Amino acid sequence: MSWLAQVLKTSIGGKLVMAITGVLLSLFLVGHLAGNLLLFRGREAVNDYAEFLKASPALLWAVRLGLLAVFLLHVITALRLAAANRAARPVRYAKEHTNVATQASRTMVLTGLLVLAYLLFHLAHFTVGVTHPEHHALREAVVRGGVATTRHDVFSMMVKGFQQPLVSGLYAAAMVLLGLHLSHGVSSVFQTLGLNHPRYNPILRRVGPVFAILIAAGFLTLPAAVLFGFVQLPAGVQ
Ligand code: HEM
Numbered sequence: 001m002s003w004l005a006q007v008l009k010t011s012i013g014g015k016l017v018m019a020i021t022g023v024l025l026s027l028f029l030v031g032h033l034a035g036n037l038l039l040f041r042g043r044e045a046v047n048d049y050a051e052f053l054k055a056s057p058a059l060l061w062a063v064r065l066g067l068l069a070v071f072l073l074h075v076i077t078a079l080r081l082a083a084a085n086r087a088a089r090p091v092r093y094a095k096e097h098t099n100v101a102t103q104a105s106r107t108m109v110l111t112g113l114l115v116l117a118y119l120l121f122h123l124a125h126f127t128v129g130v131t132h133p134e135h136h137a138l139r140e141a142v143v144r145g146g147v148a149t150t151r152h153d154v155f156s157m158m159v160k161g162f163q164q165p166l167v168s169g170l171y172a173a174a175m176v177l178l179g180l181h182l183s184h185g186v187s188s189v190f191q192t193l194g195l196n197h198p199r200y201n202p203i204l205r206r207v208g209p210v211f212a213i214l215i216a217a218g219f220l221t222l223p224a225a226v227l228f229g230f231v232q233l234p235a236g237v238q
Contacts, residue, residue, distance in 0.1 A: 012192075014081045019192040021074035022185050026211070028067060029182075033218045039158060040225065043234050046155035047140055054152075075116065082109050104184055111181040118174035125161060126154075135160045138237065156237045162226035163233075171223045179216030183209045 007013040035053075038045040054060055085105065121131065129136025135157045139150035162168045187208030190196065196204060225231045 011081065011084065014077050014084075015188075015192045017073060017077045018081070018185075019189045021070045021077070022189055024070045025074060026182065026186065026215075029215055033215060036158075036222055037218065039155065039222055039231055043140065043153070043155040046158070047151060047153060050154040051151055075112070078109065078112060081105075108181065108184055111177045114177045115174065115181055118170070118177070121170070122174075125167075126157065132161060153237070156233055158222070159226050159231060159233050162223040165227065168223035168227045172220060175216045175220045178219070179212040181212075182215055183212035186211050 008017060035049055038049050082105065125131045126136070138153040138156045138160070140153040140156070142149060142151050162171070185208070187205065190204050190207070
């Protein structure tokens with residue numbers, strides 16, 4: 001295993017880690033967006049989906065821990081590569097002649113850290129329920145096996161959250177940053193993996209920006225739909 005540790009410590013090894021973890025995180029985003037778009041199908045669809053995800057706590061925690069490990073690997077490797085980049089050029093030029101590549105990697109670190117800040121707020125809001133406990137506490141009455149009970153009302157929690165312009169605005173800003181991050185990140189994956197061919201390069205160059213726009217715009221529809229009144233709270237929920 002020591003050869004693996006050695007390879008990962010090199011710059012190309014680090015870039016490979018960034019590419020693989022980036023692809024896994026992008027797949028998570030596609031799945032998460034697909035689940036969230038159920039908002040347009042209404043309360044039953046969203047709450048059934050949330051209940052389904054939590055039906056097997058062992059599996060849920062295995063996936064959560066896997067996601068956390070991938071995420072930490074992505075962030076730590078990014079910071080390590082950025083620090084190595086800096087160390088390789090300890091004396092700053094009197095006049096900064098930043099080339100396109102360093103400009104892009106700086107933007108990646110900045111947008112990445114801002115998306116991380118958004119993610120911490122997002123988890124505090126929807127998963128832990130500390131920023132708006134009154135949204136997180138909403139329950140929906142259901143019958144299970146002939147017995148009346150309640151379940152987490154994820155649909156109403158999302159709608160209540162996005163009815164607040166400040167929350168929706170924050171999400172919108174974060175989605176723009178996420179889009180910028182994904183656009184360059186996905187394009188870099190092709191470079192790292194050496195995927196290029198004169199014939200297909202014009203198409204390959206568009207994959208990153210197109211993917212980024214689809215993901216960012218897809219997520220953006222959710223706060224927008226609530227804020228502009230297309231999706232509303234169910235009757236009886238205030
Ligand atoms: C409009 C955009 C988004 C909406 C409406 C949304 C909605 C949600 C909801 C409702 C939950 C909690 C599910 C539950 O506990 O039942 C959640 C969890 C989560 N979201 Fe999002 N999300 C959005 C964007 C994002 C983005 C862009 C990311 C990543 C950068 C992200 C990452 C996560 C993660 C990591 C969790 C925790 C999953 C878990 O509980 O295991 N979300 N999201």
